Amino acid sequence: MAELKRIFDILTAAEENFNKEVSLSVKRNNRWENFSTNDYRKNVDKFSLGLLAMGCNKGDKIATVSNNRPEWNFIDFGMSQIGCVHVGIYPTISEKEYLHILSHSDSRILIVSDKELFDKLYPIFKQTPNLEEIYTIDDVDGAKNWNEILKLGEAKREEYKDLLISRRDDVKPDDLLTIIYTSGTTGLSKGVMLSHNNVVSNLLLAHRVTGYLNSNDRALSFLPLSHILERVGNYLWQTLGISIYYAENLETIGEDMRDINVNVFITVPRVFEKIYDKIINKGRELSLIKKTLFFWAVQVGDKFDPDPSKRSALYNLKLKIANKLVFSKWRDAFGGELKGVISGGAALQPRLARIFWSANIIVQEGYGLTETSPLISANMPSFPGVRFGSVGVVPPELEVMIAEDGEILERGPNLMIGYFKDPDKTNEAIDKDGWFHTGDIGTLDEDRMLTITDRKKEIFKLSGGKYVAPQQVENQFKESQFIEQIIVIGDNKRFTAAIIVPDFEFLHNWCTIHHVNYHDNDDLISQEIIVERFQKELDKYNPELDHVAQIKVFKLVVDNWTPENGLLSPTQKLKRKAVQSKYDQIITEIYT
Template sequence: MATSVRREAPVIPLEETEPSTLTRLYLGAIDRFGRHDAMLYEQRDKWHRLSHREVESRVERLAAGLSALGVSKGDRVAILSENRPEWAIADFAVLALGAADIPIYATLPSNQIAHILEDSGARIAFVSTREQLEKVEEVRDRLPDLEAVIAFDDPGVDGVVKIQEAMARGDRHIASGAFPGVRKLAAEVEPEDVATIIYTSGTTGHPKGVLLTHRNLTSNVCATAQHRVIELGPGMVALSFLPISHSFERLAGYYYWHVGATIAYVDAVDKLASALPAVRPHFAAAAPRVFEKIYSRVMGATGVRRAILTWAMKVGDATIEDVLAGHRSEPRGFREKLADRLVFATVRKRTGGRLKGFVSGSAPLAEEIARFFWIAGIPIYEGYGLTESSPVLTANKPGAVKLGTVGLPLPGTEVRIGPDGEVLARGPQIMKGYFRNPEATNEAIDADGWLHTGDIGEIDADGFLRITDRIKNIIVTAGGKNIAPAPLENAAAISRYVAQVVMIGDKRPFPSLLVVPDYDNLTVWARERGIADLDPVALARDPRVHELIEEETLGRLGGFARFEVPKKVAIVPTEFTIEAGEITPTLKIKRRVVEEHHRDLIEEIYAPG
């Protein structure tokens, strides 16, 4: 277990507590900014914009349409959609009525969607496309509470309300005088009203519904602003590509709206590469997997390009501490300027050239990858939190960055380390509880209001938090040794030839690694060595490939204790995917599912002889 230098981090008071509801946050931004480019979205290969007034009009009409359908305070409305303006418009319309929305990942299969809709008792469900509609229709007979489905796009089938029809119904409701208006209804929303029920993506078992109030979320917005992770405001663009259904992107979206930044929506992560130079954002929230893929692509350089890259990294590494401390932002001297021109300027250009930084969350970020981006002039401020904490608890920020940590607590947030090394947190952002699950709520939040995060961590002398791993992920070998797999997995995955790593070994004589290679880079390597069969299954069986992967992974683990270091490596020929149930929509690996799917391979590792 980790040993903290400090048991508690210093607490900074939260200075601003208004707006205290999301409806006030929504209307306040409209009144303060009134810009022509509140939102951007791509349609038919062209980017379009929506003004604050257009958004307000659509929210008013949709809220009235929902009211005409009988939605009122305390009701629950689901949103099953990719990132797009309609997501936010539906969200604000639902919140204005005093109802709570239920976000659902667009990547989920129908059986998991059914559980969320059934458990939440949602009366209305918004769906983005016909594909999402079909998932709902497939399980409709299990959803007695679901009264209507509203589609953003015309699905071309009967029995579904198109969003334009819902708005037209709203127009009639307004004209009749029966709808009091969003501004009047918004004033009646209370800070302790439930704003949303977010079902955790859960790496084990059925997800639980996390009850977040308006105050939970707005206090986190206010704390984020006071913490000053990044300076954003009118005239600046924030890219929204992580699923809004995830609490991290959801909170980020509220923050962008609150400070008047333009929100550019990207409806699929595979469109990120084209969206970055098109939109030229100043800021974005991202998950480590995004940075890992960019890093792997860059580090996949060979020959002269590889030599130049290695030299440039050494040049940048010599100044990294000054960069992290905020003492320099531009390259100085001939060597730095040359390294920047030959390598790092190209990386920045591919991201649009205006990025002031990313915030990384939802999973640990390898320190070597973070260092690369900082050297390239693209700061990554790693933070930490859970859906149950709305979600942000800590974050690095300009002038206060320590790579390998998740930063300092946000204002108003208390963080301490429990006797067993568990990270505990308390503050205004901590959830109200789990929906219809008091037993789980009492397990998560103790009598003194401390949220038990389930993570092991330590607090250094300066108050920075470092996360070691999830308690439930700790491997206990047959010899009784406790191993936290995440640090070793992160170190092993840094190689350009490695895409995904899972460490196994619970109740086994020694730990081992399951490795999914980065087949793009591996194929180049194999072709250069005259390997004829480039099929992933064949490569996974090739002894030369096995030797490479073993060297690239185990060779990076020299700094760990001998008992922690895996003894064997097995290569998996196919990537772990959401569709196979092996990773969550937030790209966290479901260890039990991976072990189950690859049980034969694992048994080969531990076979006698």
């Protein structure tokens, strides 16, 4: 039986243990295209042989910018099993970041998925001397296609097959597997170096929190595979023999889930919030009796406790009725067979986890960073290993310590080799005792349950000397159906304030019900009735916060905050400096 020590050993183990007809699948032009385990192996080996024939050596860097698709896996394992290093890059970053990453990483080859990315990246390829070739996965006129590498590998099979075996044997667990550039929220990204052992040790830990899944299950993948959470999840599903289906695009996620009767998927809170909001908005469109029943079920779900001993017989009866009459429809919206959802990348509203658990869908919030491969902690699939508002249990194989200033420190086999070409930043992040300084503030209890409070660098001090943790406040207010995005401000100011982007879909519905007329969104947010309605939301949530953290003044804006306009990172985190810079004039008005 294959022992899992290097990432490409996953495929060998899959051949021995599962050998599936549908190992990987992708929806293209509204049709699913399947790849068996046998297809997987053939493509991986042909790609490896092609790279060898091109003169690629151990340690060479190959960059990819791609949507999620089976070919990503063939390229990933194809390079890793000959010791090449995968530099996976987000498809949504700026040209400045692309230029930085492709140059800084010393990548020799760039592979992009489609014409749009080729057109975007070809000028950058021309400006980057270390890049020798650019290939596309889709057919693009005038561009070299990755199939040329496969065909070369097939043609040179006899010549290079022994070298492939020796190169594969030469890859050690501590060898460099990948460089992942952390998007960060300030400055240019840093290249996180992860070894095979970093990632393999981490995904084996993840087996412990996914015991409810089996080899007959189906996972939908839609977060970018350049995101460490989705990437390790992608490996995890394969070690469990789960068939992976890649969504056609973000707009088709719901349809794709129903197509395959999805059992599990990974998401970030922002996407999950939108799914929940869509369900709630559907509920608001129901007839009076059905709507009353729908929101009665939501109220029941909002009181769910994962500890069975805290749920009365009466509550369990209500929950059973809510599940039969309402929550069963929620599950149908996901395809009817959804078992669990894994959430990471940012704080998840406890309300969301609670209500989906009540609907018999396990929601597991975890915590980690690219530098920790990524898992540091995760909620388990059953009590007592689950607590809403917590990021779960730290496994015994990892060490976590809370520093005097509240910062979470971690060390273990998952901890990165360091930052590529940046020993100073590495030494700043990992102290002389081997502790990685996460930059997050939190608490760890006697059950090894970890709770995150905020980012250390984001906590600000009011002019009166009191500290405010903005992420905590933002997460509280994002429970409101009226609020799409919010940034809490107040550094060195007299009071805490906020800039809010309304959820315009919800707000437009509210306006229809309340007969509010408007020309456009700019006109809408200027109306007194709208400002007063948002003030009611503040009055609702403010009492749940410390006095200094309560929002005293707010301004509404109409802009959409996205990775494309630089106001969010590729993992949907607020770029605080960019947002505050954009609204500098409004902030001045707030404090004048």
